[in-house]
Amino acid sequence: MTAERLAPDARGIARAAQLLHAGRLVAFPTETVYGLGGNACDGRAVAAIFAAKARPAFNPLIVHFPDVDAVSAYAVLKGDALRLAQAFWPGPMTLVLPMRAGAGLSPLVTAGLSTVAIRVPDAALARALLTEADCPVAAPSANPSGRVSATTADHVLEHLGDRIDAVLDGGPCDVGVESTILQPGPDGTRLLRPGGLPAEAVEDCLGRPLLAPEVSERPTAPGALASHYAPKGRVRLNVEHPRDGETLLGFGPVACALNLSPAGDLVEAAANLFGHLHRLDAMGVTAIAVSPIPDHGLGRAINDRLARAAAPRG
Incomplete structure (x- = not known):
């Protein structure tokens, strides 16, 4: 089986929605990365997502909706959560919320938790598909689990083309790193994963600092495994001078094989991150050195992904 490549038009959207209703898997572009979509109320479809990605079943999934109004039937949205939703949706933010009783989501989506992301x-294009599909769509990043996320349809087809049914080709993603994941609670809002929405913007909205994630051996949010987003080559971070045999992934005005942003622009670097890691894989690089990245704004998300890429692998 080879996945269909669907055009980003009314016909392609209708075909993608038809496949989702039939319990099939469709990759589609968001502003962050490509997601691997399945009907979140169909247990077989959700199980197929885990199988296609070879994803651990204890790692929950993000459920996507076309607008804020559609969320209320599935999760409790109030207080800080409602304030954040009104400020930053639609956008690169995921909220971990209490799930409503009788929501009808597959237990696989939440990994058995009482919350849903x-x-x-x-x-x-993503919201047009979600509106046409008219069902909650579970969609982790469209890549094998633990590997580099997909930011183009070609990335999806290269790694998952024989495991899924279609990819809706909307061109390259604008943001290039996954969503920021937040969990509002009675004690404040926790930053579970840095992402495309800078933490500073969230703190400005709430008027107080974000809380750090609680330590847990079991992920409470998608993308929280220690080793994740990994290229084939080993990764070493904060490198000013690469060792013999290392290929430098640069940032700023440095001599290197590939540069996330020669101008030192964090927005450009975030958009290029996964695409450049894919290119390093294609080049057969076995040892990657990465220039220092400023740890503010989108730099926090970039450094989070790079730290997971460099983590020891099982």
């Missing part, structure tokens, strides 16, 4: 993406 929800996002309203900003990409017009």
Whole structure:
């Protein structure tokens, strides 16, 4: 089986929605990365997502909706959560919320937790598909588990083309790193994963600092495993001078094989991150050195992904 490549038009959207209703898997672009979509209420479809990605079943999934109003039937949205939703949805933010009784989501989506991770993406094509599908769509990043996320349809087809049914080709993603994951609670809002929405913007909205994630051996949010987003080559971070045999992934005005942003622009670096890691894989690089990245704004998300890429692998 080879996945269909669907055009980003009314016919392609209708075909993608038809496949989702039939319990099949469709990759589609958001503003962050490509997601691997399946009907979140269909247990077989959700199980197929885990199988296609070879993803651990204890790692929950993000459920996508076309607008804020559609969320209320599945999760409790109030207080800080409602304030954040009104400020940043649609956009690169995921909220971990209490799930409503009788929501009808597959237990595989939440990994058996009482909470559900929800996002309203900003990409017009994604929201058009979600509106046409008229069902909650579970969609982790469209890549094998633990590997580099996909930011183009070609990335999806290269790694998952024989495991899924279709990819809706909307071109390259604008943001290039996954969503920021937040969990509002009675004690404040926790930053579970840095991402495309800078933490500083969230703190400005709430008027107080974010809380650090609680230590747990079991992930409470998607993308929280220690080793994740990994290229084939070993990764060493904060490198000013690469060792013999290392290929430098640069940032700023440095001599290197590939540069995330020669101008030192964090937005450009985030957009290029996964694409450059894919290119290093294609080049057969076995040892990657990465220039220091400023740890503020989108730099926090970039450094989070690079730290997971460099983590020891099982």
